[in-house]
Amino acid sequence: MTLQWWQKEIGYQIYPRSFKDTNNDGLGDLPGIIAKLPYLQHLGIGFICLAPIYPSPNIDNGYDVSDFTAIADSYGTMVDFELLLAELHKKQMHLVMDLVINHTSDQHQWFQQARSSRNNPYHDYYIWRDAKNGVPNNWQSILGGSAWEYNAATDEYYLHLYTKHQPDLNWENPQVRNEIKKIITFWTNKGVDGFHLACAIYIKKLQTFANVDNMDDAYRDVDGIEVFLDELTATFHKLNVAVIGGAMNLAPAHAQKWFGNHGYFDLMFQFEHTALWQDTQRSQLSIPALKQILVRWQNTFVKYGWNALFTENHDLPRSVSIYGSDRHYWLESAKCLAACYFLMRGTPFIYQGQELGMTNAHFNNINEFRDAETIAIYHQKIAAGMQPNEALAYIDRYSRDNARTPMQWNHTSKAGFTQGQPWININTNAAAINVTDQLNDESSIFNFYRTLIHLRKQHPVLINGAFRLIDTNEPSVYAYYRWNAAECFIVVANLSHKTAEFSFPEQFNHDLKRLVLGNYVFHSEFMVAYEKNLLLQPYEVAIYQMMPAAKYTL
Ligand code: CA
Numbered sequence: 001m002t003l004q005w006w007q008k009e010i011g012y013q014i015y016p017r018s019f020k021d022t023n024n025d026g027l028g029d030l031p032g033i034i035a036k037l038p039y040l041q042h043l044g045i046g047f048i049c050l051a052p053i054y055p056s057p058n059i060d061n062g063y064d065v066s067d068f069t070a071i072a073d074s075y076g077t078m079v080d081f082e083l084l085l086a087e088l089h090k091k092q093m094h095l096v097m098d099l100v101i102n103h104t105s106d107q108h109q110w111f112q113q114a115r116s117s118r119n120n121p122y123h124d125y126y127i128w129r130d131a132k133n134g135v136p137n138n139w140q141s142i143l144g145g146s147a148w149e150y151n152a153a154t155d156e157y158y159l160h161l162y163t164k165h166q167p168d169l170n171w172e173n174p175q176v177r178n179e180i181k182k183i184i185t186f187w188t189n190k191g192v193d194g195f196h197l198a199c200a201i202y203i204k205k206l207q208t209f210a211n212v213d214n215m216d217d218a219y220r221d222v223d224g225i226e227v228f229l230d231e232l233t234a235t236f237h238k239l240n241v242a243v244i245g246g247a248m249n250l251a252p253a254h255a256q257k258w259f260g261n262h263g264y265f266d267l268m269f270q271f272e273h274t275a276l277w278q279d280t281q282r283s284q285l286s287i288p289a290l291k292q293i294l295v296r297w298q299n300t301f302v303k304y305g306w307n308a309l310f311t312e313n314h315d316l317p318r319s320v321s322i323y324g325s326d327r328h329y330w331l332e333s334a335k336c337l338a339a340c341y342f343l344m345r346g347t348p349f350i351y352q353g354q355e356l357g358m359t360n361a362h363f364n365n366i367n368e369f370r371d372a373e374t375i376a377i378y379h380q381k382i383a384a385g386m387q388p389n390e391a392l393a394y395i396d397r398y399s400r401d402n403a404r405t406p407m408q409w410n411h412t413s414k415a416g417f418t419q420g421q422p423w424i425n426i427n428t429n430a431a432a433i434n435v436t437d438q439l440n441d442e443s444s445i446f447n448f449y450r451t452l453i454h455l456r457k458q459h460p461v462l463i464n465g466a467f468r469l470i471d472t473n474e475p476s477v478y479a480y481y482r483w484n485a486a487e488c489f490i491v492v493a494n495l496s497h498k499t500a501e502f503s504f505p506e507q508f509n510h511d512l513k514r515l516v517l518g519n520y521v522f523h524s525e526f527m528v529a530y531e532k533n534l535l536l537q538p539y540e541v542a543i544y545q546m547m548p549a550a551k552y553t554l
Contacts, residue, residue, distance in 0.1 A: 005094060006194060006242040006266060007306060008463060009046020010453050011349040015314040016053055016075055018406045019352055021418035028406070028417070030076035034084050037091060039435065043355060043446070044453035047094035049196055049244075051314055053081075057107050059165040059372075061314075063098075063198060064105035068183045085191045094193035096244065101180050101232075102199040103166040110179075111167050118154050125176050126167045127159040127205065138211045139218050142202075161202055161219060171203045171228050181235050194242030197265070201248045203228055221254070229264045242266050244308060252300040260304025267306040267347060270297050274316055285323055287495050288475050295480075298345055298467045307346030311337060312354045317402040321360035324539065325497055330357060332539040335448045335519035339541040340478055340493045342452045345467045350449065353407050356438055357445040360402040361427045366392060370424045374399040410436040451517055455543070461487040474500045477536065481546075488546040489516075494536035502534045512547040 020032025030053070040048065052062035053075045062072075071081050088095050104111055113122040129136035131150060136157055139147040148157040149164040159168045169176050184195070204225035205218065212218045236243050245258060245265040258264050272293045276285060301307050311319040320326050324333025334357035342348045366388075369375055374395050381391035401424065408430040409416030415430035427433075438444035456462045461484045470479040476496035482489045490508070494500040504513070509532050520540050534542070 003460075003464060004242070004266070005046065006096075006244075007347055008457075009094070009347070010044060010456075011047050011049055011096070011308070011347060012040055012043075012045040013049045013051070013310075013313055013349055013351045015051050015352060015404060017051075017423065018404050018417070020407060020409070021420065021422075024418055024420035025074070026418050026420045026422045027074045029074065030071070030080040030084050034080070034087050037087055037093070041091050041093070042439075043350075043450055044457070045093065045350070047096055047193065048088070049096040049349070050098060052098045052100065057105055057165065059105070059163055061371075063100050064103075064107075064163070064166050065100050066105040066107040067109075068100075068104075069186045082190060089191065094242075095191075096194040096196055096242065097187060097192050099184070099187075099195040099197050100199070101169070101197060102202050103160065103162060103168045106165045106167055114167075115151050115158070116153055118156070123154070124173050125170055125179075127170045128154070128156045129159075129209065131155045131157055137209055137218075139209075140215055142215075159205070161199075168205070169203075172207070177228065177231060180232070184235055184241075185239065188239040188241055192241070194244065194266075195236075196244040196246055198246050200229070200232075200245060200264075201225075201250070220249075233264050244269065252296055255300050256304055259301070259306070263305060267308045268301075269308045269310060269313075272297070274311070285495075287478065290323075290495075291469065291478055294341075294344065294478075295469045298469075301346070302466075307344070308349055309341050309344055309346040310349040310351070311341055312351035312403060313349075314351065314403050315400045317398055317400065318358055318360045319354065320357050321397075321402070323495070326357075326359040329497060329539045330359070331443075331445065332519050332537075334445045336493050336495065336539040336541040338445070338449055338452060339491060339517070339519075339543060340495070342449075343456065343462050343482065343489070343491050343543065344480070345464065345482070348456075351403065353403075355446050355449045356408060356433050356435060358405075358408060358427065358433060359429060360397065361405045361425070363392070363396050363399070363401070363425075368425055369395065369399060369401050370404070371399060371401045374401055408434040410434050448517075448519065455517060459487055459489065459545075460484070462489060465489075470505055472502060474502065476500050477502050490544045490546065491541070492534065492536065492544070493541040494539060497538045499538065500536045502536055504532055504534075508546060513544040514547055516543050516545050518542040 014033060017028045019028040020036050021028050022031040022035060053071055054065045055067040055070050055072045056062045056064050057066060071078055085095055110122045110125045113120045114126050135146055135148050141147040142161050147159055147161055149160055150157055160166050161168055171177060201221050202219050204222040206222050243265045245268040250258060259268055273290055276289055297307055319337055320330060320334045324337055363369060366378055378391050378395050381394060382388060405424055405427045406415055406417035406422050411431040411434050415426045415434060417426060438446035461482050465482040465484040468481055470481060472479055477494055477500050479492040479502060492502050513529055513531060518541060520537050
């Protein structure tokens with residue numbers, strides 16, 4: 001199979017507001033991204049994914065778009081955007097943009113017109129129901145509460161699956177579908193290489209608008225969505241762009257419809273593994289559960305589709321603080337987690353700062369948080385009887401603001417992010433965890449990622465070779481092998497803070513194992529051994545190349 005650029009290359013997810021500020025207003029911007037492209041190239045990144053940079057009232061973190069074909073002032077101008085694209089392409093890199101197709105902001109011109117009168121030509125761009133019998137049905141928004149909001153000017157309710165400031169578009173209206181096509185074409189004509197589609201699974205609504213017992217029946221993957229998706233896919237194919245599916249909550253059994261050669265999208269972010277630690281009853285991550293999820297998705301996408309491999313994004317706390325140990329085994333666990341997910345089958349994505357092992361922020365006060373959802377959760381917990389310090393401890397661990405503290409470029413007081421007042425506090429550990437120091441340190445997390453990227457480029461088996469889990473008796477050990485007709489690699493990781501034993505499967509016992517990368521120095525690099533058993537240190541990871549290389553037809 002011929003590999004596409006989005007399969008071969010490594011993705012880097014940028015949260016522009018917190019990446020690099022060039023005009024010292026405390027907000028990251030597009031010129032900041034341009035300035036840091038050489039850094040990303042040095043790391044080995046092939047494409048960047050931008051969180052929304054469109055004009056937005058920012059009720060939902062930029063996912064409430066008020067103009068789909070413009071750049072928000074705080075990020076720069078369309079000229080800056082074009083320059084960013086030109087610089088990326090000059091470096092043989094690609095750009096993927098977030099595309100929000102389920103709804104708009106209520107400040108969007110379409111909605112401003114639509115809500116003014118039932119006779120307005122834009123009225124039918126949204127979903128309305130007459131108000132005379134009260135709330136139209138029992139549909140609940142994804143965030144909780146009724147999905148309907150009253151509009152006095154037309155004496156109607158409009159549908160919103162997210163906040164009331166994000167009215168849902170009426171995809172039944174061909175003009176709406178045409179508008180979306182125009183938006184996609186607009187950006188593709190500028191040279192954008194791919195799109196990340198949030199919430200595409202919701203674009204079709206149950207047309208009877210009847211009460212439902214299960215909200216999925218009302219608006220999730222509803223029969224008939226295929227018609228809209230076929231149209232959308234035809235547009236993407238014609239323009240030859242990559243399409244990433246996100247926020248789908250898809251079961252593996254339904255993945256075939258959506259992905260692969262006969263599906264709608266090219267690759268998918270699945271969030272099952274990141275949901276594991278949101279279970280607050282669990283003080284410790286369940287590693288067997290994690291393994292089960294990862295392996296299920298590896299197996300799901302063997303025949304079709306392609307995994308987007310990741311552990312972090314701008315909606316999640318920092319992985320080294322959640323899956324790893326940011327106090328006692330910071331360096332070891334950051335590297336261990338990196339190797340674990342990076343060498344599975346799929347395209348690895350790095351979220352900004354992850355390559356440095358950036359940690360959770362450890363907020364001291366509710367006033368230090370910026371995310372409206374986090375602040376709402378804090379007040380809900382207190383209303384439910386939790387003590388303020390307990391509620392603070394909860395959000396301190398789980399808030400997505402942990403991922404949004406500014407990128408730590410150097411050890412100065414503003415971490416090289418800005419010379420102004422940053423929009424959110426900089427993590428106090430920037431003096432210890434920053435780009436400048438790690439670039440100069442061969443054993444840094446940055447350089448470990450760089451080596452992983454290099455390894456994956458050198459050995460195609462690590463891109464599209466087969467994947468198989470190695471069964472072990474130790475619940476904390478995650479081990480797998482990747483193989484094709486030419487090569488075989490074994491990745492062994494101990495995801496706990498205790499030592500753990502590992503035995504190679506018998507079929508490998510008599511073979512030479514060349515340690516190509518590890519995170520404990522006493523395994524000297526390039527060591528070749530006939531080892532059968534390993535005693536793994538806390539958060540130890542070891543990557544072995546099997547020799548001779550080509551005998552595995554397992
Ligand atoms: Ca700025």
